């Protein structure tokens with residue numbers, strides 16, 4: 616009787632072990648698909664799209680004086696620097712216009728609006744700094760010559776006759792900046808993703824600025 620029981624137990628153990636092995640094998644099959652001929656081809660094709668380490672190292676050493684600009688830079692570097700310098704001039708003219716409005720604004724709503732002018736001036740200044748930094752990274756020189764700033768800027772330096780006029784002039788300047796940044800982003804595309812990302816972040820803030828002034832003008836009471 617005892618022997619019969621032992622034999623049955625060992626048979627059950629064997630069945631369980633067999634089943635477990637089968638389950639493990641099928642799980643492994645899901646995790647590690649057999650490399651088919653098709654898969655092998657696609658993996659090696661994708662691998663070939665990357666530059667090999669030796670070439671990467673040699674290229675990096677070749678033009679070390681170019682700093683962050685490597686042979687794989689896809690845009691027209693001179694044109695990008697030219698466009699960025701126009702944007703830089705625009706930002707500086709905007710800083711100066713906002714500061715002029717901040718110091719001269721008067722009237723019932725002046726305090727609230729002045730705070731907006733000052734905040735925008737600081738943000739335009741931050742945009743200018745980012746743009747100047749990128750120009751240098753691309754091997755160019757930021758043009759900050761005050762003698763030619765207004766003629767190189769897209770937006771104008773308008774003093775504004777009164778508070779409402781100042782808000783309107785700033786809205787117009789923001790709308791100019793929005794259009795010119797959008798054009799630059801569309802031109803640069805994916806050929807210089809660092810510049811593109813920077814311009815996209817600036818554009819988003821210019822849209823916020825324009826939106827704030829549009830709201831202010833919509834709810835304006837009085838002249």
Ligand SMILES: [Fe+2]
Pocket residue numbers: 706709738739742792817821
């Ligand atoms: Fe700006």
Ligand SMILES: [Fe+2]
Pocket residue numbers: 709735739789792820821824
């Ligand atoms: Fe702005």
